[in-house]
Amino acid sequence: xxxxxxxxxxxxxxxxxxxxxxxxxxxxxxxxxxxxxxxxxxxxxxxxxxxxxxxxxxxxxxxxxxxxxxxxxxxxxxxxxxxxxxxxxxxxxxxxxxxxxxxxxxxxxxxxxxxxxxxxxxxxxxxxxxxxxxxxxxxxxxxxxxxxxxxxxxxxxxxxxxxxxxxxxxxxxxxxxxxxxxxxxxxxxxxxxxxxxxxxxxxxxxxxxxxxxxxxxxxxxxxxxxxxxxxxxxxxxxxxxxxxxxxxxxxxxxxxxxxxxxxxxxxxxxxxxxxxxxxxxxxxx
Numbered sequence: 001x002x003x004x005x006x007x008x009x010x011x012x013x014x015x016x017x018x019x020x021x022x023x024x025x026x027x028x029x030x031x032x033x034x035x036x037x038x039x040x041x042x043x044x045x046x047x048x049x050x051x052x053x054x055x056x057x058x059x060x061x062x063x064x065x066x067x068x069x070x071x072x073x074x075x076x077x078x079x080x081x082x083x084x085x086x087x088x089x090x091x092x093x094x095x096x097x098x099x100x101x102x103x104x105x106x107x108x109x110x111x112x113x114x115x116x117x118x119x120x121x122x123x124x125x126x127x128x129x130x131x132x133x134x135x136x137x138x139x140x141x142x143x144x145x146x147x148x149x150x151x152x153x154x155x156x157x158x159x160x161x162x163x164x165x166x167x168x169x170x171x172x173x174x175x176x177x178x179x180x181x182x183x184x185x186x187x188x189x190x191x192x193x194x195x196x197x198x199x200x201x202x203x204x205x206x207x208x209x210x211x212x213x214x215x216x217x218x219x220x221x222x223x224x225x226x227x228x229x230x231x232x233x234x235x236x237x238x239x240x241x242x243x244x245x246x247x248x249x250x251x252x253x254x255x256x257x258x259x260x261x262x263x264x265x266x267x268x269x270x271x272x273x274x275x276x277x278x279x280x281x282x283x284x285x
Contacts, residue, residue, distance in 0.1 A: 027065050080138075135167050
């Protein structure tokens with residue numbers, strides 16, 4: 001594949017890229033111009049994703065696009081854990097952990113939330129995220145390093161087993177240059193997941209073997225495979241509508257029991273001012 005087979009262009013407005021009915025988030029197009037992307041969720045819950053990459057393949061482009069579209073959707077909370085601390089400087093992330101102790105605390109809180117949601121699962125009429133019950137995606141970068149921590153591995157293994165049906169999806173990032181084990185220790189991921197293999201390479205554009213960074217092979221959970229190319233990231237943050245009456249606020253907190261909660265709410269300017277004043281005074285109600 002040469003660089004002119006999949007044209008490079010700036011991505012569309014991220015707010016239009018998540019199909020809330022199907023759960024598919026478009027991340028780019030094929031050479032024929034067909035939009036494609038991974039499914040984040042379906043009627044049964046969150047769908048996990050495995051991303052494989054090498055140096056220069058375009059991981060930062062792909063992650064920026066995924067997080068931008070999730071952020072703009074209003075129904076996804078994006079969390080990233082990166083032991084190297086090199087790939088989580090994104091304005092679109094709701095929360096990021098680079099310190100191992102904070103990563104464990106964050107995973108413990110999310111696991112507690114997943115357990116609590118399981119008790120209510122029987123009352124759900126199929127899974128569908130909303131601003132009050134958002135989908136949560138957890139991007140686990142440098143998994144070969146992160147998975148070396150016993151407590152992290154234990155918590156992620158539990159989430160792999162229970163979190164999908166309650167709307168918490170895992171996204172593993174695996175470096176193909178590493179020889180250490182990938183996610184073979186997490187058999188619960190095998191059934192409902194998609195894979196994005198970044199196959200871009202560095203080198204001159206006119207080189208015979210050059211594949212533009214951001215080019216990927218997408219394999220759906222059904223086994224169907226396509227080659228696509230992600231869009232170039234926007235140079236500025238997407239514009240937000242200027243609503244004179246209300247303001248959208250993302251509320252996140254960890255309860256005394258260890259549960260992690262996240263939801264978006266619309267506040268009038270007066271209510272938001274009262275809320276901020278209550279926080280300043282330490283009022284927990």
